[in-house]
Amino acid sequence: MKRNNQSIARKILTYVIICLIIAITSITFLSVQTAKNNLYQLMELNGKEMVEGIKYQAYMQEIMDEGVDDILNNYLYDAAFSIAAMNSYSDETLEELSRKTGLEEINVIDGNGEIIYSNMPANIGYVYGESHAMQQVLKGSREKIAEDIRQSEVDQRYYKYGGVSLADGSGAVQIGISADAVEEMRQGFSIQNIVQSIGQQENVVYAFVVNRDFEATAHSNPERVGMIFNYEGERRAIEAGQEHTGIFTSEERGMDIYEVILPIENNAGEITGAINMGLSVATVEDAVRQMVLRSIIVAAIIAIMSIIIIYIAVQRTAKPIKLLAASTDKIALGDLTEEIEVKSKDEIGSLANSFSIMVKNVKNMIEKIMVTSNNMNSFSDKLVASAQQNATVSDQIAKATEEVAAGASEQVKKTNHVKKNVEDVSNKIKNIVGNIEDLKTSTMSMVESAQKSRKEMQEMNQQIEAIKESSHVSSTTMKNLSATSEEIGKIVDVINGIANQTNLLALNAAIEAARAGEAGKGFTVVAEEIRNLAEQSVKSAENITTLIQETQEKSKAAIITIDDSTSQVDKGQQIVERVGHSFEGIVATINENQDLFKNLETAMMDLNKMFTNTTTLIQDIKFIAEDTAANTEEVAASTEEQMASVEEITSSMEQLNEMVNELNHLITQFKI
Template identity: 30%
Template sequence: MSVFSFFRQKKINKKEIVKKIRKKYGIQRDYHIRYKRYVMCLREENVLFQKINNMSIKLKLTATILLITLIPLMASGFLSYHSAYDSVYDMTVQDLKYMTKVKAEEIAAYTKDGHVDAAMSEKIKALVDDVETSYYKANGLSGYAYIIDDQGKVLYHPDPQMIGTSLANESFAQEILKEKTGYITYPWKGEEKVASFSQLPNGWELVIGSYLKDMMKPLLFIRNQMFVISLVSSLLAIVIGYVIVHMLTKPMKELVQAMEKAEAGDVTVQVTPGSKDEVGQLTHMFNEMIREFRNMLRQVHEVSEQVAASSEQLTASANESTRASEQISEASQEIASGSEGQMESVRATTEALHEMSGNIQSIADKIQAVKHDSSTVVKYAHTGESSLKKVIWEMNDISEKVSNTEVQIRELGNRSEAIKGIIGTIHEISEQTNLLALNAAIEAARAGEQGKSFAVVAQEIRKLAEQSGKSAREIAMLISDIHAKIGTAVTSMGESSKAVSEGRSVVEEAGQSFSSILKAIADLNKQIELVTASSKTISEGTEHIVRQGDEISRLASIAAADTQEVAAASEEQTATMEEINAASEMLAKMAEELQAHVSRFKIS
């Protein structure tokens, strides 16, 4: 353990140090340049946000999990590192001030009368060299002490080449001569150096300095450890995030692909539910809707074929009835002699009309069944819409998950404060340890061979070292606790990401597919309504023809007495049959159009 520790006598004014560094190196504030940079940064951020919005949900969730993992780690590491850096810096300054004070008191005994002879000079030189050999080299560090006069000339220095040179032109020497007593940080031969100085009774300045890089060596291990922890945590977050996101988005992609196929007309598609959550329920409702829609299309296809066949039969019957009516009209002048044949023709016509009426009624029943199936499909579609509302509720759950994450991150901050407290304890112990070590060294130097009291001081040092080790273990326990909290934060973010993917995917993609399917159902309902209206018209015409046929049959029984009425009735029947013929042709055309619409869908 290094003997460089400190007694914290007063807090260092960091703002004053920053002010001196700016003044020394000419650092200026250019607010105009900062404003331009700020505007450029805003433009770059807008472009960045656009790129982020265009990213896939899988990539967004993976990046979010990675950020939630890294930000607490980096923040905790940054605060801990800089806190330790400031503490080590303060410790170095206070240690230098203490050593300078001790050495200045020893050297003052030889310079208080203002006259220094050769023997005194040798003792002063030995005291100056002792700083480098006993304090720095003994601990594997680089540092030394030197003395300059009130003009900045080097009087004592471990490097013989520096003795007699003038440092009056150096800014740090000017600061030393001006302040008389204190400490200073300055660059020396390309490296940062911190030095403490104190004025001797004869006006000389005793300066003891050390290089910051030696003092900060223990921090390199902390920095490397935090880097390794961050790297491992990042890799774990990427792997875990990718697995979770893949599990969440896979059923969504399958459902979207199935909806795209259904939108293209393939109603044979089915999706296997992978779970019983809202996504699984939505998948089940989609399968039920497709099944009902497929059955409805199959029935519509069958009905359209029956309508086409019935329309052909109706046309044939109408033609036959027309020819029969023409025959009745021609034979109206010979009713008396051919009434029996006329009655037979009228009977055949009436039977054909009754058969045609039954076929039309069957068509109407089939169309009603199709309308019922269409209503069932609409019902399932609205049920799917209700599932979408449940998914929207899932999106509201995100805020709660994010709140949990914030609580965990704040807990990390509290743990970092605890670490700072423990580090303070270690520093206080280090102060006492250093004091004891220095006292032991001074006593040993003064007493010579009789420095037996060093053993007592060494015993106290060992006790304090044990207490320092205990505090170090407490730091390790707190760091482990921080890692556990970070794991909890990652889990909470995974749950939040699950709610985001479910809500967003279902709302955006399922909504579009439901709209397309409902539109197709609406078009189909319009065609069914047209067929229903046409079948109603044909049914009314057929009933009218049946009534006319019955009337013709009645008139045929008295045809001999009323030939003119039979002729008129036959002409009216001929006109009605022409209307039926035209209506049957229209029905056949509409049946073809209905088949064309149904053929868009793949049902087997």
């Protein structure tokens, strides 16, 4: 038996490899997607941390500026109040005080805003304009004032100025200290420097700070400071105070950028602007590509190792299946002596054990079928012999029935002849009665006629005797036919018993075939055909039984009718014998005494009545004979039908015998 080269081990290995590839691919894809999402989340977190760092630096710078301003302002106020408390002023005193205190500039101003004393001779005579900050002190609107650090237009240095009014209110004292170090420190901690240093990092594309007017106050590219960045992210941050993150494609830079925008708040919680941090996703994409490459390499290594392990496991698992398949091939060819040797304790071992049990059951079933088939073959032969014997008996019955029918027909003919003779005698008696006077005168003629009538009566007696013998033969034949029908009924009972036994055997064979499953389907069909033939045999036997019963009933009726006819014939014979004796008496009486002609006339009248009754009886015998002939013909027809049924049963038995032989041939294909 040829088997497909694609074994189950290869199929399992193929399916497992496909599933493994799908699983590894799915896991790799999900891992890469998860890692990519994590990298983007990390990038967002880093961007937010850098933005928060800038915000913190801005916050700290604001605090530092406020602290430095407070320190410088207090220092200026203390120094200015100390100088304002002096009783007299001179340029030399102020120069000496400048050297000792480190104050860069000390000016004493009169009420008109003109410098009258100074440690710097060039300042003497300078008049402050109306917009100068010191005018507020000179005019008395403020007691003291401190200006912001500003750059000198003369020496480009940074100074911080402050002043207070004189004790007598006649003017004011202005002090200026050098703020180069403070400005340098402030510049070092400025938002622009922080943004610019952050913008120099590898993954940062840009960073900038905008105020509420969307103007860039600090930018990683100093050339962009002052530009307007009025975009959706900046508007959401400044106007709604919402964070904004996302990836967009920059056509200007030709790359994808991850943007993080956060609002900036002052100490009062008011939004003063926004910080925008643009990060390059190239590093993430490079990391993802590297991760995909490493994942593919690792997946390939895992796949190869898994395939090797799975191949070994599948081969070890498929080995018992191959052994089981080899055994089933031999069993499929009919060799039930093959033993299945699979020692595994898993489902395959259980399957092999179950299959072995099934083979044993099939083997036992085949043995039982062989025994049953042999018995059926023997029964079939006996049944065929019985059917043939039944056919022979039916043929004999048919012949006997035909003879009975012929005898009945002859009886009808003879009865008609007797009837005719009786009618003739009756007519003659009537003539005798009618011509009794002529008989009186012509005694001799009447004697001759009486003698002639005596002779005819003897002939009629002989005919009645023949009818009697024919009736006895018909009665004996009908009794023999009834006995033969009873024998046929017994044979039909035997056929019924054999058919029922065959039907029972077919039912048992069907049950065993059903237990055998697929292996017993063919025998199920054979068992079904046998059961159908058995049922047909039973039906045919029932029909034969019915016909035999009808034949027996009709035979009994015919026997009764023939017996009645025989009884009537006996009576007629007795009457004829009496008539003969009467004729003898008449002859003797005529010879002895003609005076008795009147009595003879009366006797003849009685005799005429008797002949009339005899004619009626003969008519009844005719009807009975006709019925006997008709019944005999029906018996003959039933016998012919019985012979046809017997021939059909014989044919069915021969077919059954052929099926049994074919079943034996099929069973011989199995080795047990």
